[in-house]
Amino acid sequence: MQTEGSPWRLLLLFSLPLMAGNIFQQMYTVVDTAVVGKVLGVDALAALGSVDWLNWLTLGTIQGFTQGFSILLAQRFGAGDHAGLRHAMSNAVFLSALCAVLVTAGAELIAEPVVVLLRTPEEIRHIAMAYLRLLFAGLPVVTAYNFAAAALRALGDGRTPLIAMIAASLTNIALDLWFVPGLQWGVRGAAAATIIAQCLAAACCIWRLRRIEALRLTKEDWHLSGGLCGRLLKLGLPMALQNTIIAVGGMMIQTIVNGFGVAFIAGFTATNKLYGVLEVAATSYGYAMTTYAGQNLGAGRLDRVSRGMRAGLVIALATSAAIAAVMLACGRWILSWFISGGAAQSGEALAVAVRYLRLMALCLPVLYVLHVTRSCVQGLGNTLLPMVSGISEFIMRTGGALLLPAVIGESGVMWAEILAWFGADLILVPSYFYMMRRTRRRMEEPV
Numbered sequence: 001m002q003t004e005g006s007p008w009r010l011l012l013l014f015s016l017p018l019m020a021g022n023i024f025q026q027m028y029t030v031v032d033t034a035v036v037g038k039v040l041g042v043d044a045l046a047a048l049g050s051v052d053w054l055n056w057l058t059l060g061t062i063q064g065f066t067q068g069f070s071i072l073l074a075q076r077f078g079a080g081d082h083a084g085l086r087h088a089m090s091n092a093v094f095l096s097a098l099c100a101v102l103v104t105a106g107a108e109l110i111a112e113p114v115v116v117l118l119r120t121p122e123e124i125r126h127i128a129m130a131y132l133r134l135l136f137a138g139l140p141v142v143t144a145y146n147f148a149a150a151a152l153r154a155l156g157d158g159r160t161p162l163i164a165m166i167a168a169s170l171t172n173i174a175l176d177l178w179f180v181p182g183l184q185w186g187v188r189g190a191a192a193a194t195i196i197a198q199c200l201a202a203a204c205c206i207w208r209l210r211r212i213e214a215l216r217l218t219k220e221d222w223h224l225s226g227g228l229c230g231r232l233l234k235l236g237l238p239m240a241l242q243n244t245i246i247a248v249g250g251m252m253i254q255t256i257v258n259g260f261g262v263a264f265i266a267g268f269t270a271t272n273k274l275y276g277v278l279e280v281a282a283t284s285y286g287y288a289m290t291t292y293a294g295q296n297l298g299a300g301r302l303d304r305v306s307r308g309m310r311a312g313l314v315i316a317l318a319t320s321a322a323i324a325a326v327m328l329a330c331g332r333w334i335l336s337w338f339i340s341g342g343a344a345q346s347g348e349a350l351a352v353a354v355r356y357l358r359l360m361a362l363c364l365p366v367l368y369v370l371h372v373t374r375s376c377v378q379g380l381g382n383t384l385l386p387m388v389s390g391i392s393e394f395i396m397r398t399g400g401a402l403l404l405p406a407v408i409g410e411s412g413v414m415w416a417e418i419l420a421w422f423g424a425d426l427i428l429v430p431s432y433f434y435m436m437r438r439t440r441r442r443m444e445e446p447v
Contacts, residue, residue: 007308011288011315017158019284023277024162024169031173032190033273034337039181042266042349045338047127048187049269050120050258053250055135058107060243062143065099067290068236068383070150074291075381077155078298082214086221089151091228095236100143107136118251119258121265131187138195145198148205153287154294155212164204172197238383242390249394249420253401256413264410267352270338271360278327278360281319282368285312286375293379302440309376309432316368327361356414366421373428380435389427396423 036044069092076085111132120128149161172193179189209215257268289312296304327334335353374386397420404412 007292007304008311008315011285011292011308011312014156014158014288014291015281015284015315017162019281020162020166023280024165027169027173030273030277030337031176032194033270035176035180036187036190038338040186042262042346043124044127044187045269046262046265047120047124048131048190049265049272050118050124050254051115051128051132052269052272053247053254054111054114054118055132056250057244057247058103058136058139059142060247061103061240062099062139063146064238064240064243065236066096066143066147066150067378068239069095069147069232070154071235071290071294071378071381071383072232073151074154074294074379075298077214078295085214086217087225088228088232089215090217090221091224092147092151092232094224095229095232096143096147100140103143104136104139107139108133111136114251117255119255121258121262124262127187131191134188134191135194138191138198141195141198141202145202145205148202148209151209151215152205153291155214156291156295157208157212158288160205160208161201164201167204168197168201171200235381235383238387239378242383242387245387245390245394246397246420249397252398253413253416256401256405260410263348264352267349268356268413270335270349270353271356273338274327274331274334274357275360278323278364279367279371281323282316282371285316285319285368286371288312289372289375290379293376294381297380297439300443302436302443305376305380306436309372312372312376313369316372317365320364320368324361324364327357331357331361352410355411359411359414359418363418363421366418366425370421370424370428373425373432377428377431377435380439382431382435385431385435386428389424389431392423392427393420396420 033045033048036048069088072088073085073092076082076088112129115125115128115132145164149164152158152160175193175196176190179185179193183189185192257265289308292308292312293305296302296308332350332354335350335357338353370389374389377385397416400416400419401413404415406412408415
């Protein structure tokens with residue numbers, strides 16, 4: 001429970017297992033990229049990077065719904081309403097399964113036309129499609145893991161998702177090395193390794209969920225409620241739309257990036273694969289803040305939400321400064337793991353990657369404020385304002401990508417990402433103060 005004790009201690013203790021799990025998750029993303037880039041070359045690395053945002057569109061939609069559903073679970077658990085928790089859980093399971101079916105079918109349907117619309121160079125298009133087809137087939141497993149992990153975190157269990165992710169990461173790395181250079185399956189091997197690893201992670205989290213006393217569902221719990229499904233969708237849909245808007249903006253940028261040639265795509269991709277490493281702690285603090293705010297709201301402890309927000313921001317800013325320092329010092333060496341090929345092409349790609357990484361590192365505190373603030377607003381039960389921040393990200397990202405290259409050249413698409421972070425913060429920071437005032441007034445109203 002997050003409703004007693006020091007906010008600093010609770011946020012750190014809850015975040016650290018999540019952070020460790022995210023580090024392992026990013027580890028297998030990094031290994032995927034390194035194996036593809038080093039074994040299969042710049043063309044294969046560029047092919048995967050050219051469709052990164054399309055892949056993130058499906059993942060972001062799934063994560064938006066499942067994370068949104070978990071907010072209600074955290075609130076009911078914080079309020080001690082175990083009967084309501086079980087009923088919400090059963091309805092959330094149904095909605096997650098429906099989401100998995102619809103997203104998988106939609107992804108397979110739009111994959112090829114979107115790859116064409118993204119202006120993916122013809123010489124790497126077949127590689128990108130081979131990767132996507134197999135990866136999209138595994139989306140139901142991705143949904144199962146994301147929902148189970150989000151439900152566990154909502155109940156304060158960050159340990160099981162950590163164990164699941166460690167096991168999945170080690171499995172993925174081993175299978176990457178076996179499937180790609182060993183069996184020579186190419187990019188399909190990287191996709192297959194990811195799916196199998198996600199299966200293991202999902203099984204671990206589901207096994208744990210079935211052993212939580214408060215979630216022992218009876219036959220009576222397994223009935224759909226239109227009102228409850230509506231409430232869950234009211235939380236999940238804005239978060240899914242927020243991620244969809246961000247992904248569409250990213251795809252518009254990718255269309256511009258894909259027009260700069262294979263070497264630029266490869267360098268841009270190498271840094272984007274480190275994006276997850278840069279924000280790994282921010283994501284963890286965000287999950288912790290959503291659970292912390294949701295449980296304390298359920299317990300009627302708004303004062304603790306305010307204290308937790310201040311603690312979260314200080315922790316996040318200190319962490320972002322430390323990560324930025326490491327990336328500025330060691331970034332070129334890390335990026336060199338991902339890029340191989342002809343000397344001229346690989347050198348050009350590495351130069352692009354280093355330039356982009358340095359810019360991201362210097363502006364990292366802006367991204368960390370975004371994650372902590374957005375997650376606190378979501379934990380307070382408002383997922384609409386974070387969706388508006390996603391629209392702001394979209395406007396800044398696409399506007400910057402469309403206008404800046406004409407002024408400062410290729411670097412314009414790099415600055416577009418930074419502008420998106422600033423655009424989101426411009427919405428989220430005032431939103432936090434608005435939600436705190438609004439919630440305080442509602443709690444003070446006579447019953």
